[in-house]
Amino acid sequence: xxxxxxxxxxxxxxxxxxxxxxxxxxxxxxxxxxxxxxxxxxxxxxxxxxxxxxxxxxxxxxxxxxxxxxxxxxxxxxxxxxxxxxxxxxxxxxxxxxxxxxxxxxxxxxxxxxxxxxxxxxxxxxxxxxxxxxxxxxxxxxxxxxxxxxxxxxxxxxxxxxxxxxxxxxxxxxxxxxxxxxxxxxxxxxxxxxxxxxxxxxxxxxxxxxxxxxxxxxxxxxxxxxxxxxxxxxxxxxxxxxxxxxxxxxxxxxxxxxxxxxxxxxxxxxxxxxxxxxxxxxxxxxxxxxxxxxxxxxxxxxxxxxxxxxxxxxxxxxxxxxxxxxxxxxxxxxxxxxxxxxxxxxxxxxxxxxxxxxxxxxxxxxxxxxxxxxxxxxxxxxxxxxxxxxxxxxxxxxxxxxxxxxxxxxxxxxxxxxxxxxxxxxxxxxxxxxxxxxxxxxxxxxxxxxxxxxxxxxxxxxxxxxxxxxxxxxxxxxxxxxxxxxxxxxxxxxxxxxxxxxxxxxxxxxxxxxxxxxxxxxx
Numbered sequence: 001x002x003x004x005x006x007x008x009x010x011x012x013x014x015x016x017x018x019x020x021x022x023x024x025x026x027x028x029x030x031x032x033x034x035x036x037x038x039x040x041x042x043x044x045x046x047x048x049x050x051x052x053x054x055x056x057x058x059x060x061x062x063x064x065x066x067x068x069x070x071x072x073x074x075x076x077x078x079x080x081x082x083x084x085x086x087x088x089x090x091x092x093x094x095x096x097x098x099x100x101x102x103x104x105x106x107x108x109x110x111x112x113x114x115x116x117x118x119x120x121x122x123x124x125x126x127x128x129x130x131x132x133x134x135x136x137x138x139x140x141x142x143x144x145x146x147x148x149x150x151x152x153x154x155x156x157x158x159x160x161x162x163x164x165x166x167x168x169x170x171x172x173x174x175x176x177x178x179x180x181x182x183x184x185x186x187x188x189x190x191x192x193x194x195x196x197x198x199x200x201x202x203x204x205x206x207x208x209x210x211x212x213x214x215x216x217x218x219x220x221x222x223x224x225x226x227x228x229x230x231x232x233x234x235x236x237x238x239x240x241x242x243x244x245x246x247x248x249x250x251x252x253x254x255x256x257x258x259x260x261x262x263x264x265x266x267x268x269x270x271x272x273x274x275x276x277x278x279x280x281x282x283x284x285x286x287x288x289x290x291x292x293x294x295x296x297x298x299x300x301x302x303x304x305x306x307x308x309x310x311x312x313x314x315x316x317x318x319x320x321x322x323x324x325x326x327x328x329x330x331x332x333x334x335x336x337x338x339x340x341x342x343x344x345x346x347x348x349x350x351x352x353x354x355x356x357x358x359x360x361x362x363x364x365x366x367x368x369x370x371x372x373x374x375x376x377x378x379x380x381x382x383x384x385x386x387x388x389x390x391x392x393x394x395x396x397x398x399x400x401x402x403x404x405x406x407x408x409x410x411x412x413x414x415x416x417x418x419x420x421x422x423x424x425x426x427x428x429x430x431x432x433x434x435x436x437x438x439x440x441x442x443x444x445x446x447x448x449x450x451x452x453x454x455x456x457x458x459x460x461x462x463x464x465x466x467x468x469x470x471x472x473x474x475x476x477x478x479x480x481x482x483x484x485x486x487x488x489x490x491x492x493x494x495x496x497x498x499x500x501x502x503x504x505x506x507x508x509x510x511x512x513x514x515x516x517x518x519x520x521x522x523x
Contacts, residue, residue: 045084111134160199309323
């Protein structure tokens, strides 16, 4: 059978038994052969017949492989209760064992998929024996704590909006899906509710266990999310890994850390980072193409795959793809831009010290955010001029550049500041200001400081990036006390995020000597 003409491959329903007696439903996309073949597994809470499954099933069938798309526990008819990020290891191991026992499997099992479907790969890959033949986790990381609570702050919008869609995962009927849509639409308004522990009820009409778990561990690091933390375990991983992500994806920081950990351990791995956000169609297409290339190579089907270096990056605003042997590139070097009085950035430190600037953050009117690595709304690069005009945002800008400036790596800021009261958040954003004065976000970072009542130095790393600041453009730094609703508000009272029912302003004093450090790549 030839599938290239647009005909979908044949499918059949599978019922995969779990050790606890429940059954998980799956859809098998069949190749045009009766012999045993490699099996490519997708474990997903998003349904078995979506666009990703259909396209992957067709493409894999054309290459003589079969795809099995399994609905994870508690979703789309699979038995049990859906407990996000805490259930996938045991169920995944049982599924791989069952697949290998089928006569139509030749013993080789690989995995593909992005976002939560990528998480299901990390959850089991370090523990399955024999190892997976290959894996392709896209737009996800092996260690989710840093994505749930970046810099110690709560990633409010991404987590809460996703939590509000869970009723539709557990109840795939039209009624359940409609309830998810309504809850999602209500979620943005509900995030202003105090206390946050009641926001899920305001949006969905009931408590959402996943949201309550997220809040319950927002300020108490423990082992609750251990099932979703595999960074240590992957150092012993011997499965070949290919990853795709975007510069505006919320899991970018962790995914590059995964690549670094795997490379240091001698694993065969590669990564592609493009100019994408998490839900971009372009990233979906690039991920699928990468997965097909990797599987064809690792499963012995390809004979003419182009050799490439392990790191492939899109240099934003240069419209250029470049390849490197490591992350970050070995030949970059640091350069510092210093914050000066008069809202200026200079390549040299200020001659004198003292207070550079002051501002006050009001959690009742939180500093908003626009653009960046969010799951919904206006993502990627957006004009920040409206935010920069607020009195609760400190802005410092450089002179126009005389030449193009490429930065590839992880920028960071070192700030000397104090706050009243001492419990405060520090949000830092780097922007690109063009010749018309449009200020577009490039990268940013946040840090929750437990006690900054006295002047001290804090280091705030920004997200990794690869970006060209064009000649004539200016660099701009924003400093603020928050970025709502991307991050939960610091209530200014020292109360736990889930319990706070009142708010208080936070006053910031930033000292001269603070600076931005850039990872500059020679032209």
